[in-house]
Amino acid sequence: MKVIVDQDRCVASGQCVLAAAEVFDQRDEDGVVVLLDENPPAELARDLHHAEAVCPALAIVVED
Amino acid sequence: MTIDEAPAYPMARAAGCPFDPPPRLRELQAESPLVKVRVFGRPAWLVTRYADQRALLADARLSSDVTSPGYPSPTGAPPKSDGGVGIGFILMDDPEHARLRRMVTAPFMVKRVEAMRPAVQRIVDDLIDDLLAGPKPVDLMEAFALPVPSLVICRLLGVPYTDHDFFQQNSKQLIRLDVSPEQRATAHGNLAGYLDNLVGAKLADPGDDLLSGLTERIKAGELSRQDAAGMGVLLLLAGHETTANMIALGTLALLEHPEQFAVLRDTTDPAVVKGAVEELLRYLNITHNGRRRAVLADIEFEGQVLRAGDGVIFPNDIGNRDPAAFPDPDRLDLGRDARRHVAFGFGVHQCLGQPLARMELQVVYGTLYRRIPTLRRAAELAEIPFKHDGSVYGVHALPVTW
Ligand code: SF4
Numbered sequence: 001m002k003v004i005v006d007q008d009r010c011v012a013s014g015q016c017v018l019a020a021a022e023v024f025d026q027r028d029e030d031g032v033v034v035l036l037d038e039n040p041p042a043e044l045a046r047d048l049h050h051a052e053a054v055c056p057a058l059a060i061v062v063e064d
Numbered sequence: 065m066t067i068d069e070a071p072a073y074p075m076a077r078a079a080g081c082p083f084d085p086p087p088r089l090r091e092l093q094a095e096s097p098l099v100k101v102r103v104f105g106r107p108a109w110l111v112t113r114y115a116d117q118r119a120l121l122a123d124a125r126l127s128s129d130v131t132s133p134g135y136p137s138p139t140g141a142p143p144k145s146d147g148g149v150g151i152g153f154i155l156m157d158d159p160e161h162a163r164l165r166r167m168v169t170a171p172f173m174v175k176r177v178e179a180m181r182p183a184v185q186r187i188v189d190d191l192i193d194d195l196l197a198g199p200k201p202v203d204l205m206e207a208f209a210l211p212v213p214s215l216v217i218c219r220l221l222g223v224p225y226t227d228h229d230f231f232q233q234n235s236k237q238l239i240r241l242d243v244s245p246e247q248r249a250t251a252h253g254n255l256a257g258y259l260d261n262l263v264g265a266k267l268a269d270p271g272d273d274l275l276s277g278l279t280e281r282i283k284a285g286e287l288s289r290q291d292a293a294g295m296g297v298l299l300l301l302a303g304h305e306t307t308a309n310m311i312a313l314g315t316l317a318l319l320e321h322p323e324q325f326a327v328l329r330d331t332t333d334p335a336v337v338k339g340a341v342e343e344l345l346r347y348l349n350i351t352h353n354g355r356r357r358a359v360l361a362d363i364e365f366e367g368q369v370l371r372a373g374d375g376v377i378f379p380n381d382i383g384n385r386d387p388a389a390f391p392d393p394d395r396l397d398l399g400r401d402a403r404r405h406v407a408f409g410f411g412v413h414q415c416l417g418q419p420l421a422r423m424e425l426q427v428v429y430g431t432l433y434r435r436i437p438t439l440r441r442a443a444e445l446a447e448i449p450f451k452h453d454g455s456v457y458g459v460h461a462l463p464v465t466w
Contacts, residue, residue, distance in 0.1 A: 011162070011165065011169075011412045011414065012165075012166065013415075013416070013418060014172070014173055014177075014419045017174040017175075018174060018419070021174075026173045026175070028170065029170060030167075030169050031169035031172065031173040032166070050403070054404060056410050056412065057122070057412050
């Protein structure tokens with residue numbers, strides 16, 4: 001799987017971290033999303049699509 | 065249809081039905097995705113359905129700036145005089161909104177909030193100890209629901225909790241819809257003055273809290289002292305009224321649904337508690353007067369054109385009760401997956417404090433009923449005063465005993 005994040009759009013709501021802490025983290029200074037794993041394993045598909053759906057800033061794209 | 069014939073918004077809830085959105089609103093949702101309504105005599109669009117609400121709230125052609133032409137004022141005041149309550153970045157558009165918001169996001173990060181969980185657990189446990197040792201019946205709002213988030217946000221911001229009577233009185237005025245523009249301006253002025261003094265004190269003697277962090281921005285010339293005080297007002301206000309109402313109204317909803325109450329009373333599983341919090345947020349959606357926006361550029365939508373200068377309202381309460389998004393939406397079901405609700409809004413203005421709110425609610429809902437399993441109402445449902453008049457829904461008081 002491939003995950004793309006757009007740090008410029010991110011509003012640091014942390015929803016992605018709540019959905020998939022293995023893949024997303026937040027930058028210490030301002031909470032902006034940090035991608036920990038660009039090609040996460042397929043088992044995480046459900047969590048990742050959930051992160052994509054709940055990100056209020058539409059800053060996450062997940063490709064299967 | 066002329067504007068005088070359009071339904072007025074906000075709408076009234078059905079008598080004796082305190083947890084459900086207004087019935088008329090639900091009829092409108094079933095009839096049409098987009099409805100013309102009347103807000104203080106002026107037309108605005110109502111976006112009735114969940115998927116459409118999410119799509120449009122994420123659309124940058126819609127402005128949150130109260131001074132944008134057509135912005136549907138929640139108080140009837142013209143946009144300019146609403147500016148008096150211009151509480152920080154919530155009523156601004158990007159890039160200024162993002163610039164200011166990013167200055168205060170760090171303390172609300174998921175891991176920073178998790179680090180506060182033990183302290184919040186202590187606050188909740190201590191307040192429950194006090195409840196159990198004190199007289200009954202007791203007003204749960206006053207004795208528990210308000211103090212929890214107030215103590216937490218005061219600690220986070222660096223505001224002395226000893227002043228809580230002062231700011232609770234003033235913030236109450238700010239979220240009421242039935243006060244005059246003058247009363248509103250006075251309350252806002254009081255809070256802004258208070259926060260400005262506090263920022264001044266922290267400029268001289270910074271501590272380890274959010275307001276002290278902002279003084280570094282002031283010293284670096286990135287933020288004016290006035291904007292810092294404005295952000296303080298916003299966070300103080302947003303930090304305690306909303307969560308307090310979720311605690312009290314959520315408790316009442318659970319007391320009216322004993323089998324759901326039992327789910328929380330009988331569990332120590334954090335996953336169950338987390339799920340319950342999301343469902344209560346969805347079901348109650350306490351910000352019941354809709355998110356508001358103004359159209360900046362024409363948008364084609366559902367066979368209509370939202371024109372530049374039109375006002376748009378997103379009643380997230382019925383968005384969260386849309387059967388297309390949540391099957392059997394009027395059922396409070398703590399076991400369902402409700403995480404995609406829009407109780408915190410959607411788009412770049414989605415609630416900044418939600419990780420904190422969620423954590424506080426998880427601690428509260430996961431502790432209160434376990435520790436007081438016989439909790440019950442100490443007044444008839446009909447006697448409980450609901451906040452129909454506020455921009456945040458809830459109860460003014462909740463007498464309980466055990
Ligand atoms: S959910 Fe979206 S906006 Fe929130 S932190 Fe993650 S990427 Fe940023």
